[in-house]
Amino acid sequence: MTQKRQATSITQVAAAAQVSIQTVSNAINYPDRVKPETRQRVLQAIQALDYTPNLAARRLRSIHTTSVAVRIDSNAVTESGARGLYAGFIQDEFVYQLTAAGERRGVKVVAYTAEDSEQEITQLKRLVNSRDADGIVLTSTVENDPRLDVLASMRVPFLSFGRPWGAENLYSPEHAWVDVDGGFGTAAATRMLWARGARRIAFIGWVMHRTVPGRMQSTAEDRRVGWVKALRELNPAFTAMTARKWEVLGEESVAKGREGARRLLSQHPDVEAIVCASDTLALGALLETTSAARSDVIICGFDNSPVSKEFGFSSIDQNLDQVADAALDVLTSVTSRVRRPTDQGQAEVAHVLLQPQLIER
Amino acid sequence: MTQKRQATSITQVAAAAQVSIQTVSNAINYPDRVKPETRQRVLQAIQALDYTPNLAARRLRSIHTTSVAVRIDSNAVTESGARGLYAGFIQDEFVYQLTAAGERRGVKVVAYTAEDSEQEITQLKRLVNSRDADGIVLTSTVENDPRLDVLASMRVPFLSFGRPWGAENLYSPEHAWVDVDGGFGTAAATRMLWARGARRIAFIGWVMHRTVPGRMQSTAEDRRVGWVKALRELNPAFTAMTARKWEVLGEESVAKGREGARRLLSQHPDVEAIVCASDTLALGALLETTSAARSDVIICGFDNSPVSKEFGFSSIDQNLDQVADAALDVLTSVTSRVRRPTDQGQAEVAHVLLQPQLIER
DNA sequence: CTGAAAGCGCTTACAG
DNA sequence: CTGAAAGCGCTTACAG
Numbered sequence: 228m229t230q231k232r233q234a235t236s237i238t239q240v241a242a243a244a245q246v247s248i249q250t251v252s253n254a255i256n257y258p259d260r261v262k263p264e265t266r267q268r269v270l271q272a273i274q275a276l277d278y279t280p281n282l283a284a285r286r287l288r289s290i291h292t293t294s295v296a297v298r299i300d301s302n303a304v305t306e307s308g309a310r311g312l313y314a315g316f317i318q319d320e321f322v323y324q325l326t327a328a329g330e331r332r333g334v335k336v337v338a339y340t341a342e343d344s345e346q347e348i349t350q351l352k353r354l355v356n357s358r359d360a361d362g363i364v365l366t367s368t369v370e371n372d373p374r375l376d377v378l379a380s381m382r383v384p385f386l387s388f389g390r391p392w393g394a395e396n397l398y399s400p401e402h403a404w405v406d407v408d409g410g411f412g413t414a415a416a417t418r419m420l421w422a423r424g425a426r427r428i429a430f431i432g433w434v435m436h437r438t439v440p441g442r443m444q445s446t447a448e449d450r451r452v453g454w455v456k457a458l459r460e461l462n463p464a465f466t467a468m469t470a471r472k473w474e475v476l477g478e479e480s481v482a483k484g485r486e487g488a489r490r491l492l493s494q495h496p497d498v499e500a501i502v503c504a505s506d507t508l509a510l511g512a513l514l515e516t517t518s519a520a521r522s523d524v525i526i527c528g529f530d531n532s533p534v535s536k537e538f539g540f541s542s543i544d545q546n547l548d549q550v551a552d553a554a555l556d557v558l559t560s561v562t563s564r565v566r567r568p569t570d571q572g573q574a575e576v577a578h579v580l581l582q583p584q585l586i587e588r
Numbered sequence: 589m590t591q592k593r594q595a596t597s598i599t600q601v602a603a604a605a606q607v608s609i610q611t612v613s614n615a616i617n618y619p620d621r622v623k624p625e626t627r628q629r630v631l632q633a634i635q636a637l638d639y640t641p642n643l644a645a646r647r648l649r650s651i652h653t654t655s656v657a658v659r660i661d662s663n664a665v666t667e668s669g670a671r672g673l674y675a676g677f678i679q680d681e682f683v684y685q686l687t688a689a690g691e692r693r694g695v696k697v698v699a700y701t702a703e704d705s706e707q708e709i710t711q712l713k714r715l716v717n718s719r720d721a722d723g724i725v726l727t728s729t730v731e732n733d734p735r736l737d738v739l740a741s742m743r744v745p746f747l748s749f750g751r752p753w754g755a756e757n758l759y760s761p762e763h764a765w766v767d768v769d770g771g772f773g774t775a776a777a778t779r780m781l782w783a784r785g786a787r788r789i790a791f792i793g794w795v796m797h798r799t800v801p802g803r804m805q806s807t808a809e810d811r812r813v814g815w816v817k818a819l820r821e822l823n824p825a826f827t828a829m830t831a832r833k834w835e836v837l838g839e840e841s842v843a844k845g846r847e848g849a850r851r852l853l854s855q856h857p858d859v860e861a862i863v864c865a866s867d868t869l870a871l872g873a874l875l876e877t878t879s880a881a882r883s884d885v886i887i888c889g890f891d892n893s894p895v896s897k898e899f900g901f902s903s904i905d906q907n908l909d910q911v912a913d914a915a916l917d918v919l920t921s922v923t924s925r926v927r928r929p930t931d932q933g934q935a936e937v938a939h940v941l942l943q944p945q946l947i948e949r
Numbered sequence: 950c951t952g953a954a955a956g957c958g959c960t961t962a963c964a965g
Numbered sequence: 966c967t968g969a970a971a972g973c974g975c976t977t978a979c980a981g
Contacts (some may be wrong), residue, residue, distance in 0.1 A: 234717055236958060247968045252960060276771045279717030283647040284958035287974050301684045302677065303908070304897045304947075312895055313674045316663065323662045327701045330711075335720075338699055340688045350691075356595055356640030358974095359696075396966055481898045508897075518879065534673055537868075547664070579774045584664075597974060608952045613976060623950060645974035649957050719958095 235278045243272035253279065262437045266353075270330035282335075286358065295558060296360035297322055298347065301340075311479045311507035316532045317545065318366055321388055325364065325553035332471055334555055336364075348377050355383050362558045364388060378420070386577075388550065388559045392445050392457050403469065403577035405553045409446055409529075410453030412543035412583040415526040416502045417457035419541065419585055425500035425525060426462070428472040430454045431487040432504035450504045450529065484511020492519055500525040506532045509540055544584045596639045616641065643696075648721065655696035656919060657721035658683055659708065662701075672840045672868035673925065677893045679727055679907065682749055685912035695916060697725075709738050716744050723748060723919045747919045748937075749911065753806050764803065764938035765932035766914045771814030773904035773944040776889040777863045778818035780902065782947055786861035786886060787823070791815045791835040792848035792873055793865035805942055808837070811865045811890065832860075845872020853880055861886040864885055864931075867893045892947050905945045914940045 241248040246265060253260045254269040261269070272278070286293075299322055302315040316563075322338065329336040337360055341347035351374065354360040363378060363385040370393035376387045379401070386403040394402065413430075419429050432446035432454075443449055451474065458465040473495065475487035482509060491498050492515070501524060503509035509528030516524040528535045531544035557577055602609040607626060614621045615630035646655075660683055663676040683699065690697040698721055702708035706905040713736065715721040724739060724746040731754035739746045740762070747764040755763065774791075781789050793815075794808035804810055812835065817894070834856065837846035845868060852859050853876070862877075862885060864870035864926070870889030877885040890898045892905035918938055 234719065238958080247596070249961090250966085253967085256960080260966075265966080272958080279714055281648070281958050282718045282720055283644045284973090285971095286962075286976080287642070288642040288958080288960045290852075291669075299684050299687060302894060303681055304892055304894055304905075312898055314894065315680070315833065319676070319680050320662060320664055322699075323660050323701065325697050326660060330701060338683075338687050338697070340684065340691060352638070356638065357643045358595065359643055362687060432971055489823055512870055514875070528835070533663060533665055533675065537673055544665075552776055599974080609975080610952055611950085614951085617976080621950070626950080641972050645957090646976075647957095710974045761981090787981080821965080 235276045237278075238270065238279070240272045240276055240278050243276060244269045253426065256344050265493065269277075269507035270567045290547050293333055294337055294360050295325075295362040295555070296326060296337045296339055296351070296354045296366050297327070297364040298341060298350075298366060299338045302464070302511035311505065312481065312510065312534050313507075313532055314479070316530060317547070320547050321366065321551060324547045325554060328548070328551040328555050332555060341449075344373055345375060346497060351377060351383075352381070355381055358566060362386075362560065363553055368392075370394070384558060386554055388554060389446075390443075392443070397443075398578050400577060403557050405550055405557055405579045406583070407545045407550060407583050408580050409449040409543075409583070410456065410513075412545075412585065413450045413453030413504070414457035415453075415500055415583075415585040416529075416541065416543060419504065419587060420500040420525055420527060421461050423525065427473070427498050428454070428497060428500045428502060429491045429495065430457060430470075430502050430504075431484055431491070431508045432474065432476050433479060434476045451476075454502050479505060479507055479512070481507055481511040484513075485515040486511070488524075489511035489519075492516070492524075498524055501525070503528050505529050506542055509542070510534055510538060513538055513540055535586075535588070539587045541587050542586050544586050546581060546584055547580055553581060593672055594641070596637045597642070598639070601630065601633045601637055601639050602707075604637060605630045605899060607815060615687050627759055654694055654853055655691070655698055656686075656723040656725055656916070657698045657700055657712070658686055658714045658725040659702055659711075659727060660699045670892055672866065673842065673871065673895050674868075674893055677838070677891055678908070681908050682727065683910060685908045686915060689909070689912040690760075693916060705734055707785075708735060709941055710755075712738060713742070716742055722865065723747075724920065725915055729753075731755070745919060747915055749915060750807075753804070758804075759939050762896050762936060763916050766940045766942070767939050768906045768911060768944050770810040770904075770944070771817065773890065773906075773946065774811045774814030774865070775818035775891075776814075776878055776944075776946040777902065778815050778906060779822065779887065780948060781861040781863065781886055782818075782822050784861075784886065788834075788856060788859050789815070789819060789861045789863060790852045790856065791831075791857050791863050791865075792852070792869045793835065793837050794840060795837045805881050813836075815863050840868055841864060842868055842872040842875070845869035846876040847872070849873035849876035849885075850880075853877070859885055861888070864889050867891050867896045867903055867942060870903070874899055896947075896949070902949045903947050907942060907945055907949050910942055 237248045237251050243250045250261055250268050251561050254266045258266055266456045300315055300318060303470055326336045339350045339354060354499055363383055363388040365374060365385055368387045368391050388405055389405055390397055390406045432451045437444055444489055455470045475490050477483035477487060483581050501512050503512055508526035509526050513526045516522060526540045527543040528540055531542040535542035557579055598609045598612050602612045605771055611622055612630050614625045620625055623812045700711045702711050706741045721818045724744055726746055726748040729748045729750055729752050749766055751758055751765055751767045753761050772938055778789055795813045798805055816831045836851050838844035838848060862873050864873055867889035870887050874887045889901055889903040892903040896903035918940060
């Protein structure tokens, strides 16, 4: 493709403001270095000429670069996948908020695609080598994630949205992350239902593929634990035993939510409310209670996705705008920490756990 | 942020291959200009050193630039909006496919956000001035879209995904577009239902805010017309009059789909199938026919979104991978046409209408 | 077919 | 506080 029109360059701004191009550069990047009057003159010229710095030139020359890469995924229906009603809601929204947060602070967010882990590693190398990204935001990390080694060996700053479940040490200074406290959300949901008068509050969640006492292993466990903890606080008679009787765990689908609610209704006809680990499960549960003429059972979902609004049930919002802001904060702080390896003091900044927000409906 | 590691540059490749940097550049960009043996040597060195060209340098120097911008939107639930179950499905998926198609051909897709048209214009200027994008892919264009004038005055090549409904001439060479033939899709759905034995086939769609005889004005009209045309072909007794009795038009929501189906069931208890303009409307219709114990009524949706899979109804897939490929093709051809203004011959390339695909379930 | 020179638009030292 | 010089890594003419 062709460059259409000769854009304004720093030279023209310098001429208009009657200073050198270095002074224009300084006025933009190091305002303190130039006299207020000069800066004024430069800023006026910039405004008058509608000047925007050429980012390619800046990035070529500068030590400071300012872009982070994040993967985007398809939500198309495929044979293998597309679990749930809108499985990609959180990731899509996160990418949106990250892009918006980046625009606010002059950080470019570049998206890339990859169909599997191997392709993604190729992409990461390409992005870093071509200087298209100097920081990576990972999503959906898995145990022994191969991407982590690659990034470490390339010495590229990275951060994950989501805790590295299964890692020996969730708070390793090697692995910065930002995450949302799911248990806080389901606990808040449980308390809200209690406050509305419900006492028999069940849970529909995801299967936990492995559990280790005293060590959280998955989002599935995280969300379940919030429900258990809140009920134990509210009702001393509620035990780990009781929990197992009042929960149904399965895969992420409307059908499983429906099935779960059916089982709960039959085993516990006196159930008054159900906390769900997702809006997809919640919709299933809602459709089942409705068709069983049990609309008295209150349903609460998770993610505050459009489906929760359409069907009018309460849900937990992850506040992804805050997550995105924190992600860029942490990535920046990680970068500066890498620069000063002696400064161990701020390691804790590298892990941010944010609270989600209950949206009552 | 800081550059971590000294990346391989063209100089090192040149040294390794024992040629000059120009020859390396030529081997990459103009393979025909170098002797096969030399090219081999260069390619081996590139491979051995894991070299990726610095895009900032390339873009700074080169006349050819290779990035297009596209807007991404939030799908979060807000007071004002978030219509339907997953209103952003098509746009999100389009952006994904555009990014993937771009990666295949070395075109970077940069995403930007904007809350309104005014903000978007600011963003477009910024993107173009900073040489971050030299082509724009617009989505959801409206009548008298203010973005069009801005892009025209900046002489930036652009294309819209979606026809400029309401424009005097849909095929103006000034406005390149790629779109999907919605009417083709609903006609295919109607024929499929007929083939399955249904004769009384109703339609639930969106309100058409204005209609002009002989001139299509909206996606709402486009999708409705496909249903009408197919039925007129299949059933000579079906008239414009009949159409008005067998359709319900409203806003995009599950509740409206439900309401539409309720009305159809009461006015036409013998209805056998319903074609819907969206998966959201289709879900509403499905829930209504199910709760009215009329599961014999076949429902067909539009977009082949995850909800159509979860609930197992047929739908129309827009084949967004093809749309994305066509978009990049057209944007490239538009660019080259701008370069040679005398070459009027290929104007028709600038408008591509693709056929969607019926997914039967 | 190959290479020496120039330069894209900036920022970074550094001299004044 | 300001400006002259150098150079980031490429591609583009152009000379040989």
